[in-house]
Amino acid sequence: xxxxxxxxxxxxxxxxxxxxxxxxxKADLVVNTEFSRSKINGxxxxxxxxxxxxxxxxxxxxxxxxxxxxxxxxxxGLVAGVDIGATSIDLVxxxxxxxxxxxxxxxxxxxxxxxVILDLVCxxxxxxxxxTGLSSERLYGIGIGVPxxxxxxxxxxxxxxxxxxxxxxPIVQTFQEFFPMAKAVVDNDVNVMAxxxxxxxxxxxxxxxxxxxxxxxxxxxxxxxxxIYRGSSGCAGDIGHICIKKDGPICPCGxxxxxxxxxxxxxxxxxxxxxxLKGRSPILLKYYQAGGGKLRAEDIxxxxxxxxxxxxxxxxxxxxxxxxxxxxxxxxxNPEMIVIGGGVSNIGNMLLASIRQAVLRRSPPLSxxxxxxxxxxxxxxxxxxxxxxxxxDRVFEVETHNNGHx
Amino acid sequence: xxxxxxxxxxxxxxxxxxxxxxxxxKADLVVNTEFSRSKINGxxxxxxxxxxxxxxxxxxxxxxxxxxxxxxxxxxGLVAGVDIGATSIDLVxxxxxxxxxxxxxxxxxxxxxxxVILDLVCxxxxxxxxxTGLSSERLYGIGIGVPxxxxxxxxxxxxxxxxxxxxxxPIVQTFQEFFPMAKAVVDNDVNVMAxxxxxxxxxxxxxxxxxxxxxxxxxxxxxxxxxIYRGSSGCAGDIGHICIKKDGPICPCGxxxxxxxxxxxxxxxxxxxxxxLKGRSPILLKYYQAGGGKLRAEDIxxxxxxxxxxxxxxxxxxxxxxxxxxxxxxxxxNPEMIVIGGGVSNIGNMLLASIRQAVLRRSPPLSxxxxxxxxxxxxxxxxxxxxxxxxxDRVFEVETHNNGHx
Numbered sequence: 001x002x003x004x005x006x007x008x009x010x011x012x013x014x015x016x017x018x019x020x021x022x023x024x025x026k027a028d029l030v031v032n033t034e035f036s037r038s039k040i041n042g043x044x045x046x047x048x049x050x051x052x053x054x055x056x057x058x059x060x061x062x063x064x065x066x067x068x069x070x071x072x073x074x075x076x077g078l079v080a081g082v083d084i085g086a087t088s089i090d091l092v093x094x095x096x097x098x099x100x101x102x103x104x105x106x107x108x109x110x111x112x113x114x115x116v117i118l119d120l121v122c123x124x125x126x127x128x129x130x131x132t133g134l135s136s137e138r139l140y141g142i143g144i145g146v147p148x149x150x151x152x153x154x155x156x157x158x159x160x161x162x163x164x165x166x167x168x169x170p171i172v173q174t175f176q177e178f179f180p181m182a183k184a185v186v187d188n189d190v191n192v193m194a195x196x197x198x199x200x201x202x203x204x205x206x207x208x209x210x211x212x213x214x215x216x217x218x219x220x221x222x223x224x225x226x227x228i229y230r231g232s233s234g235c236a237g238d239i240g241h242i243c244i245k246k247d248g249p250i251c252p253c254g255x256x257x258x259x260x261x262x263x264x265x266x267x268x269x270x271x272x273x274x275x276x277l278k279g280r281s282p283i284l285l286k287y288y289q290a291g292g293g294k295l296r297a298e299d300i301x302x303x304x305x306x307x308x309x310x311x312x313x314x315x316x317x318x319x320x321x322x323x324x325x326x327x328x329x330x331x332x333x334n335p336e337m338i339v340i341g342g343g344v345s346n347i348g349n350m351l352l353a354s355i356r357q358a359v360l361r362r363s364p365p366l367s368x369x370x371x372x373x374x375x376x377x378x379x380x381x382x383x384x385x386x387x388x389x390x391x392x393d394r395v396f397e398v399e400t401h402n403n404g405h406x
Numbered sequence: 407x408x409x410x411x412x413x414x415x416x417x418x419x420x421x422x423x424x425x426x427x428x429x430x431x432k433a434d435l436v437v438n439t440e441f442s443r444s445k446i447n448g449x450x451x452x453x454x455x456x457x458x459x460x461x462x463x464x465x466x467x468x469x470x471x472x473x474x475x476x477x478x479x480x481x482x483g484l485v486a487g488v489d490i491g492a493t494s495i496d497l498v499x500x501x502x503x504x505x506x507x508x509x510x511x512x513x514x515x516x517x518x519x520x521x522v523i524l525d526l527v528c529x530x531x532x533x534x535x536x537x538t539g540l541s542s543e544r545l546y547g548i549g550i551g552v553p554x555x556x557x558x559x560x561x562x563x564x565x566x567x568x569x570x571x572x573x574x575x576p577i578v579q580t581f582q583e584f585f586p587m588a589k590a591v592v593d594n595d596v597n598v599m600a601x602x603x604x605x606x607x608x609x610x611x612x613x614x615x616x617x618x619x620x621x622x623x624x625x626x627x628x629x630x631x632x633x634i635y636r637g638s639s640g641c642a643g644d645i646g647h648i649c650i651k652k653d654g655p656i657c658p659c660g661x662x663x664x665x666x667x668x669x670x671x672x673x674x675x676x677x678x679x680x681x682x683l684k685g686r687s688p689i690l691l692k693y694y695q696a697g698g699g700k701l702r703a704e705d706i707x708x709x710x711x712x713x714x715x716x717x718x719x720x721x722x723x724x725x726x727x728x729x730x731x732x733x734x735x736x737x738x739x740n741p742e743m744i745v746i747g748g749g750v751s752n753i754g755n756m757l758l759a760s761i762r763q764a765v766l767r768r769s770p771p772l773s774x775x776x777x778x779x780x781x782x783x784x785x786x787x788x789x790x791x792x793x794x795x796x797x798x799d800r801v802f803e804v805e806t807h808n809n810g811h812x
Contacts, residue, residue, distance in 0.1 A: 009440045034415045149772065158772070208638050220738065224630055231740025232614050235772045242734040243768050255768060325734070328648040332626065332735055334637025362649050362661060366555065366564070366641045 005077075005140060005395060006050070010035065011043050015052065015396050018072055019098075020205070023056055025067040044070065051076055072097045078134060079141040079395060080125050080182075081387030083189070086110050086147050086162055086216070089121060090384040093128050096140070098200070098392055102128045103384070110147060113165035114174070122178040142175050142184040143390030145192035145383045152234050155186050161252070185394045189213070189383055190237060191228045193376075194221025195393075196386030197339045202377035208335045211382075212239070213342035214322065214351075218260040222333075240264065242325050263321040265297040265344045271314045272300040281310035301347025315347060319354025326355065326373075327362035334367045341376035411483075411546060411801060412456070416441065417449050421458065421802050424478055425504075426611070429462055431473040450476065457482055458502075478503045484540060485547040485801060486531050486588075487793030489595065492516050492553050492568055492622070495527060496790040499534050502546065504606065504798055508534045509790070516553060519571035520580070528584040548581050548590040549796030551598030551789050558640050561592050567658070591800045595619070595789055596643060597634045599782075600627025601799075602792030603745045608783035614741045617788075618645070619748035620728065620757075624666040628739075646670065648731050669727040671703040671750045677720045678706040687716035707753025721753060725760025732761065732779075733768035740773045747782035 007015065017032045018024050024032075029040045047053045054073040074097030083090040087109055093102045104124055108117055121144075129136050148160025155172025157163055175184035187195075194211035197203040203211075203223070211221040218240035222229040230236055240260030241253050248257025261267060272295040276284035283306055287299040303311035326338060338359075340352060356373050363371075376382050413421065423438050424430050430438075435446045453459045460479040480503030489496040493515055499508040510530055514523055527550075535542050554566025561578025563569060581590035600617035603609040609617075609629070617627040624646035628635040636642055646666030647659050654663025667673060678701040682690035689712055693705040709717035732744060744765075746758060762779050769777075782788050 222738075224635065229630065231773070232742035233740055233772050233776060235770065236738065236740035238737045238740070238770055238773065239734075241770055242737050243730065253770065324649065328645075328731070328734060329738055331644045331648050332628075332642065332738070334639055334642035334644075336638035364641065364644055364647055364659065366639050367637070367644065370639060 005052070007052075007396065010039065011047055011052075012396065014040070014043050014047065015072070018053060018070060019392070019396065023069045023071045025069055027067060074099055077138045077140040077395075078129075079143065079388055079391035080128075080139060081384045081389075081391060082121055082125075082142060082144040083192070083383030083387050084108075084110060084117065084121070084144065084146045085189070085383070089117070089124075090380075091121065091124055091128065092384045092388055093125070093132065093134070094388045094392075096392065096395065098388055100388070101134075102132050104128060110163050110166075114169040114171065118171065118174050122175065125179070136179055137181050139179050139182045141391035141395035142179065142182050143192070143387035143392075143394070144171065144175070144184065144186040145189040145387045145390070146171070146186060147189050149235055150186055150188045150191075152187060152230055155184070157186075158234075183391075183394045185390055187228070187230075187390055188219075188221070188234075188237075190219040190221040191230065192221070192386035192390055193341060193382040194223050194339075194386065195228055195389050196378060196382040196384075197341075197376060198223050198226070199389040200378065200385045201339070201382060202374055203337050203339055206337050208333070209337045209339065210237075210326075210329065210333065210335050211339045211341060211376075212322070212326070214264060214340065214344040215342040216265050218264050218322070218342075220329075239325060239329065244321055244325060259321060259325050263318040268297040268300050268314055268318055268344065268347075269295045271317075272297075272303070272311065275310040275314065281308050283308040284311060297344045297347055301351075304350055305348060312350060315350045316354045319351045320358045322351075323355040323358025324362065327359045330359060330363045330367050330371065336370065336372070338371070338373045339376050340373070341379065341382055345375055411458070413458075413802065416445065417453055417458075418802065420446070420449050420453065421478070424459060424476060425798070425802065429475045429477045431475055433473060480505055483544045483546040483801075484535075485549065485794055485797035486534075486545060487790045487795075487797060488527055488531075488548065488550040489598070489789035489793050490514075490516060490523065490527070490550065490552045491595070491789070495523070495530075496786075497527065497530055497534065498790045498794055499531070499538065499540075500794045500798075502798065502801065504794055506794070507540075508538050510534060516569050516572075520575040520577065524577065524580050528581065531585070542585055543587050545585050545588045547797035547801035548585065548588050549598070549793035549798075549800070550577065550581070550590065550592040551595040551793045551796070552577070552592060553595050555641055556592055556594045556597075558593060558636055561590070563592075564640075589797075589800045591796055593634070593636075593796055594625075594627070594640075594643075596625040596627040597636065598627070598792035598796055599747060599788040600629050600745075600792065601634055601795050602784060602788040602790075603747075603782060604629050604632070605795040606784065606791045607745070607788060608780055609743050609745055612743050614739070615743045615745065616643075616732075616735065616739065616741050617745045617747060617782075618728070618732070620670060620746065620750040621748040622671050624670045624728070624748075626735075645731060645735065650727055650731060665727060665731050669724040674703040674706050674720055674724055674750065674753075675701045677723075678703075678709070678717065681716040681720065687714050689714040690717060703750045703753055707757075710756055711754060718756060721756045722760045725757045726764045728757075729761040729764025730768065733765045736765060736769045736773050736777065742776065742778070744777070744779045745782050746779070747785065747788050751781055752785075 053070050056069050056071040074095035077096050081092040089108045090105045094100045148157040148163045151158050157166045171186045172184045190213045203209045207226045209223040220237035220239045241258045243257050245257035251258035251261035275281045276288040283303045300311045459476050462475050462477040480501035483502050487498040495514045496511045500506045554563040554569045557564050563572045577592045578590045596619045609615045613632045615629040626643035626645045647664045649663050651663035657664035657667035681687045682694040689709045706717045
């Protein structure tokens with residue numbers, strides 16, 4: 001018999017702490033809340049009665065009596081994390097403690113439109129539920145990352161450049177028709193990846209973090225005070241269109257000299273092609289011919305690893321342009337960590353080194369003293385991991401008057 | 407008999423709403439919280455009993471019974487707002503509803519060091535209390551803005567460039583020795599000004615706002631989700647040292663081409679002097695001679711208002727440089743409002759127009775659709791108004807385990 005999750009604000013606060021810590025004692029909860037010990041006892045009793053949390057054995061021995069340790073009862077239910085990319089979809093089923101139970105992936109072109117893609121996703125979720133022997137009535141949440149700008153409260157995408165047919169399509173409602181028990185929530189892929197990093201990746205527990213995705217475009221997901229920061233119109237983090245050269249090349253957005261037009265994957269490929277064709281790099285010419293008259297950013301990365309000076313220079317230039325922009329954002333935002341991810345980040349450490357160099361050259365000492373600039377530790381899983389956590393955040397959210405939509 | 411304010415988390419939430427609205431009915435509180443009506447009744451009774459809130463007459467007639475309206479009992483106590491500038495100090499005494507009761511200002515050079523300056527401030531607060539016939543035991547909070555980087559949790563300034571002798575000086579403790587009943591809190595002047603704008607200025611009620619102070623330097627105060635965003639090391643908003651020209655002039659910070667080295671007050675003065683001496687502007691030459699061989703940014707503003715083409719061009723250039731940087735920050739942060747303040751903002755609308763123009767040319771349509779770029783409405787009072795609100799925020803804060811320091 002499926003149950004609707006019912007959580008009051010105090011229980012919500014405790015669950016938030018338990019989710020953050022994994023396992024807690026009552027003493028941990030006293031330290032981390034404003035609640036009295038008796039209120040904590042009451043909430044814990046209620047949460048155990050509702051089966052949301054459970055004992056997980058005695059705690060560390062600290063001289064006196066061993067205190068009881070609690071954790072989420074992950075088996076109480078499930079969530080699905082969905083990472084819709086431009087040309088592929090990744091899916092994870094996880095329990096309510098965020099532990100992955102099943103995963104699958106498939107090629108799929110987002111340009112086929114929302115009906116095709118969302119049917120495919122829902123079919124696969126159903127199939128995964130069947131294969132794991134779990135009922136769709138235990139699916140409490142679905143988190144979805146999409147490669148376009150999202151109107152978060154409406155649960156739709158807005159004028160997405162690479163998602164024809166998706167503009168305004170009711171994504172959240174579609175999932176809720178398929179899975180009426182589940183709360184669905186959709187967000188921009190970069191926001192979701194940032195959430196993945198702070199909940200399960202290299203940024204675990206970090207409050208103020210910028211996740212920079214470098215691929216065909218460049219975008220940032222911002223974590224501010226531990227939550228996704230979306231900005232006033234939901235378009236915060238659009239750093240790919242920051243101008244770095246007023247008389248630079250024209251970007252598809254209509255402006256000149258945007259960061260992504262000069263430093264993202266396609267620009268790296270073009271500069272590689274130029275070096276190959278102008279005779280500045282025999283290695284790149286070899287890759288160019290092998291690729292049928294085309295160079296991808298990854299080829300430049302491979303050539304750089306082989307020591308090709310032209311390829312190294314191209315990657316250094318891109319890293320420096322990205323680092324210069326990040327230096328300005330560090331002055332403004334003073335984050336604790338910057339995580340570099342996305343397809344082009346695979347071209348290697350030279351990119352990261354150049355980004356770091358540019359940042360350190362420009363940013364004030366106080367704001368870089370404790371700053372870490374690192375590659376994503378979960379790489380291609382950042383999206384689907386974040387989507388699981390997006391779903392969990394929604395599942396464990398207090399019901400508000402506007403029925404869960406924010 | 408002075409009383410220690412004692413507020414529990416639920417009361418704190420209600421007081422926050424009452425402070426934001428000024429006056430509320432119980433129905434307003436039901437809509438704006440997750441609390442049950444009976445819990446709200448309980449809290450309201452408690453707050454009235456403690457004398458923190460009071461009735462303020464019947465509400466609007468909406469067909470049925472008029473509902474009771476509540477507001478803060480401002481007369482319960484006092485706070486002081488202190489705005490320490492480079493060469494002047496402003497002081498306001500306000501009641502707990504934020505209503506100013508007395509104010510004073512005086513010239514004072516911050517370079518005289520913390521002992522001289524803080525003694526002066528405390529003396530004046532005491533004198534203002536005497537003159538208004540109020541006891542220092544009713545002074546519950548003191549908010550202080552200072553012109554340097556602040557370690558917010560320690561209550562000290564850190565390596566302040568224009569505040570010799572202040573580095574690490576225990577500002578908060580000094581105030582608390584003078585006024586043991588009051589909670590003191592110190593923050594950077596630009597943060598305090600941003601708070602002033604959202605609590606009592608043109609940004610009232612706005613959640614995501616950037617306050618840009620243009621004076622001798624350029625800095626930003628960031629409001630994120632309705633609260634001051636300080637960043638991981640407390641130095642968020644340091645936008646004056648964002649690089650805008652790699653081969654630009656050397657800035658006192660050691661880097662080249664910082665925004666403030668090229669667009670703030672001194673740079674405007676220098677470019678004016680150059681125009682005057684090179685014969686490009688007879689009007690500026692006149693001001694130059696009248697100023698004893700010196701031009702201030704204000705002189706360039708006056709000359710621009712007289713229609714002097716060279717002065718107009720100088721202001722346009724500064725506005726454009728500032729606007730270009732803001733355009734990038736808008737891409738990243740997607741704020742709802744940018745407020746321009748500080749001494750140099752007085753040079754007029756031409757500066758604002760150039761900033762707006764540069765922003766609109768570069769920022770993506772979605773992030774500028776609802777964006778307002780405006781001058782501060784409280785001008786030189788932003789600092790002291792913000793300092794009063796900083797004090798109120800601390801007074802109405804729930805006591806935490808680490809004793810109020812965050």
